[in-house]
Amino acid sequence: MALRMWASSTANALRISGGASKAQLSPAFSLSRCFSTVLEGLKYASSHEWVKHEGSVATIGITDHAQDHLGEVVFVELPEPGTAVSQSSSFGNVESVKATSDVNSPISGEVVEVNPKLSETPGLINTSPYEDGWMIKVKPSNPSDLESLLGAKEYTKFCEEEDAAH
Secondary structure (H helix, E strand, O other): OHHHHHHHHHHHHOOOOOOOOOOOOOOOOEEEEOOEEEEOOOEEOOOOEEEEEEOOEEEEEEOHHHHHHHOOEEEEEOOOOOOEEOEOOEEEEEEEOOOEEEEEEOOOEEEEEEOOHHHHOOOHHHHOOOOOOOOEEEEEOOHHHHHHOEOHHHHHHHHHHHHHHO
């Protein structure tokens, strides 16, 4: 069982699947299943956004699972600093070669910073969704919003069930 889990985890980390040629390493501190990376220590919304709360600021972006389903991101529309965002409400959108999708805020608060790199290089959402591809930083107005979000294991299970249903 442990060997099977190691082999599966290694294949997922290398993104190997029956002939796939993508070889991108995932961080060692992640859960990697169904070819999507889910990081421990973050909270996740069922609409596929992540939030990392540090001190008085929370960083928000879309998950690896979401960017994988979107395909190549070609444009990102984000709010201006000072804009209020509400939990489960749209704060911007992501345009890919496949579709344009709303991005919802996993928490309520005020936008204090927007990732300036995304206007020139929106593909950072594809190549680094949890690091360079973050979207906004928010000063939370209701810290209890985080309690309603999923942890890494719960989000991984949610994605597996969602993918199995499609």
